[in-house]
Amino acid sequence: MPEPTESPSRLSRLGDALKRWIFTFQDYVYLSFHAFIDIFTPPVYWIDTLNQMDLIGVGSVPIIVAAFFSIGGVLVLNTAAQLTRFGMASLTGDGVALALVRELGPTITALLVAGRNASGMASELGSMVVTEQVDAMRALGTDPIRKLMVPRIIATALMLPLLAAVGDFFGLVGGFVMAHFTLGLGAVQFWTRAVHALVFGDLVQGVVKPFIFALILATVGCYQGLRVTGGTEGVGRATTTAFLWSALAVLVSDAFLSRLFLSMYK
Amino acid sequence: MVLADAVPGEPLIIFKDVRLGFDEGDVLRGISFEVSPGETKVLLGESGSGKTLIMKLAAGLMRPDSGKIWVMGRDVTDMTERELLDFRRHLGFVFQEGALFDSMTVEDNVAFRLREEGVDEEKIETQVRQVLRFVEMEHAIDLYPADLSGGMRRRVSIARALVDHPAVVFYDSPTAGLDPVTSQTIINLILRGRDTQGVTSLLATHRVQDVFGLAHYRFDVDSGRVMPIAANGAPAAKVHNVSPTNVLVLRDGHIYFEASAEEFGRSSDNYLKQFLASAT
Numbered sequence: 001m002p003e004p005t006e007s008p009s010r011l012s013r014l015g016d017a018l019k020r021w022i023f024t025f026q027d028y029v030y031l032s033f034h035a036f037i038d039i040f041t042p043p044v045y046w047i048d049t050l051n052q053m054d055l056i057g058v059g060s061v062p063i064i065v066a067a068f069f070s071i072g073g074v075l076v077l078n079t080a081a082q083l084t085r086f087g088m089a090s091l092t093g094d095g096v097a098l099a100l101v102r103e104l105g106p107t108i109t110a111l112l113v114a115g116r117n118a119s120g121m122a123s124e125l126g127s128m129v130v131t132e133q134v135d136a137m138r139a140l141g142t143d144p145i146r147k148l149m150v151p152r153i154i155a156t157a158l159m160l161p162l163l164a165a166v167g168d169f170f171g172l173v174g175g176f177v178m179a180h181f182t183l184g185l186g187a188v189q190f191w192t193r194a195v196h197a198l199v200f201g202d203l204v205q206g207v208v209k210p211f212i213f214a215l216i217l218a219t220v221g222c223y224q225g226l227r228v229t230g231g232t233e234g235v236g237r238a239t240t241t242a243f244l245w246s247a248l249a250v251l252v253s254d255a256f257l258s259r260l261f262l263s264m265y266k
Numbered sequence: 267m268v269l270a271d272a273v274p275g276e277p278l279i280i281f282k283d284v285r286l287g288f289d290e291g292d293v294l295r296g297i298s299f300e301v302s303p304g305e306t307k308v309l310l311g312e313s314g315s316g317k318t319l320i321m322k323l324a325a326g327l328m329r330p331d332s333g334k335i336w337v338m339g340r341d342v343t344d345m346t347e348r349e350l351l352d353f354r355r356h357l358g359f360v361f362q363e364g365a366l367f368d369s370m371t372v373e374d375n376v377a378f379r380l381r382e383e384g385v386d387e388e389k390i391e392t393q394v395r396q397v398l399r400f401v402e403m404e405h406a407i408d409l410y411p412a413d414l415s416g417g418m419r420r421r422v423s424i425a426r427a428l429v430d431h432p433a434v435v436f437y438d439s440p441t442a443g444l445d446p447v448t449s450q451t452i453i454n455l456i457l458r459g460r461d462t463q464g465v466t467s468l469l470a471t472h473r474v475q476d477v478f479g480l481a482h483y484r485f486d487v488d489s490g491r492v493m494p495i496a497a498n499g500a501p502a503a504k505v506h507n508v509s510p511t512n513v514l515v516l517r518d519g520h521i522y523f524e525a526s527a528e529e530f531g532r533s534s535d536n537y538l539k540q541f542l543a544s545a546t
Contacts, residue, residue, distance in 0.1 A: 141355035
């Protein structure tokens with residue numbers, strides 16, 4: 001009998017990995033679809049949703065403010081030299097506003113919330129799974145997707161656009177502070193240019209992108225938590241995976257959304 | 267509380283040729299048994315014999331690979347998850363480690379099902395306090411599960427399962443990991459539930475002491491104490507009109523033994539003797 005060659009074995013492993021990935025994606029889509037249907041059918045747990053909005057929204061404000069204040073300042077620092085060389089230092093406000101509202105606000109807010117809350121969802125729900133609390137919920141006649149996942153999706157979807165807006169504002173504040181002390185730009189000049197640089201399409205991007213990113217973060221975080229296996233070690237893995245996959249999905253979808261908005265609002 | 271589909275006198279739990287396996291192999295290989303109204307059926311077996319799986323299958327938390335399961339006249343294997351959620355409101359389930367919601371107080375844990383059903387808050391408080399008094403945990407009503415010992419968590423878990431007087435209760439290893447004194451306290455609570463509320467129970471355990479704790483004792487409502495059942499040669503359950511305690515021993519995915527606790531205690535089978543030896 002001829003010896004089996006190496007290639008089929010590698011192909012077979014690749015095939016198995018691909019199958020696992022497809023089944024995982026299918027399971028994720030099924031769970032997310034179930035959750036979205038539950039958003040529009042009663043009962044909706046509004047108290048739990050408000051609690052999550054406080055945790056995700058209010059709880060993330062300090063880190064958003066600190067991060068974007070720094071980002072705005074760094075943006076100005078990196079662009080100031082180039083703009084001054086061409087005698088266009090006055091356009092600093094334009095650049096900061098456009099960069100923040102179109103891209104950095106939505107994506108960096110999403111990445112920060114992914115690290116803080118999506119991984120937190122995976123950790124919390126995963127812990128509930130391994131300690132049979134989710135089974136207990138089902139045994140008591142309550143749908144864990146409706147009770148645990150839906151409030152988190154609604155809360156993230158409502159809070160992320162607001163957080164992005166807060167981030168945009170404090171990014172501009174940070175940018176102005178840096179522009180004022182390095183370029184001598186006045187407040188009126190900076191803020192007037194910043195506001196006038198933005199058009200309707202930019203504002204739509206600045207709201208729609210975080211909304212879509214929020215749906216990604218919440219569904220990925222909850223999915224990783226609710227599908228945990230392997231005890232506490234599995235919870236640790238799920239926490240890390242939730243952040244990695246949600247961050248990657250945000251960045252990939254950002255590329256598609258940016259292209260879409262650019263073609264819609266050229 | 268019994269579902270309208272249950273026929274009086276018919277078994278409340280029926281397993282028919284149930285099979286379940288995982289990647290590592292089959293765990294349940296054609297399990298068939300019945301639990302009559304008011305009966306306490308104790309599932310005895312080694313770790314990994316499938317006791318917890320049977321409990322979860324009966325509650326519809328898992329689905330068998332093949333076979334049928336009826337609980338209170340309803341085919342659990344044929345129901346959607348939505349139907350099962352509604353159905354499980356008529357059951358009680360006590361998980362192995364209690365499975366209390368650790369972000370909620372004892373009160374909120376016990377009141378969980380009542381709040382889901384939209385019961386009036388005043389009535390909830392009365393019912394919650396009543397059942398916590400029953401398990402002697404009323405003093406801990408405002409505490410969180412992390413503040414409780416293992417035995418206390420188990421008692422609150424029983425309270426949560428019994429709060430709205432279900433007809434059928436599943437106890438998954440209620441004494442696992444507890445010291446002998448606390449284990450006996452838990453068994454006494456199960457006795458009280460059986461003898462005061464007429465609960466039909468399926469109880470999984472690897473402790474033979476739990477079998478005899480249920481078979482040889484009863485809760486006397488008049489004195490409010492747990493008392494031994496005087497046998498005098500007659501089957502213990504019939505002497506004081508106490509619901510029967512029967513034993514089902516699992517081995518290698520099959521039912522190895524099924525009979526009353528008395529017959530189990532008198533068995534000369536070498537495998538069963540290993541269990542009986544642990545009780546002495």
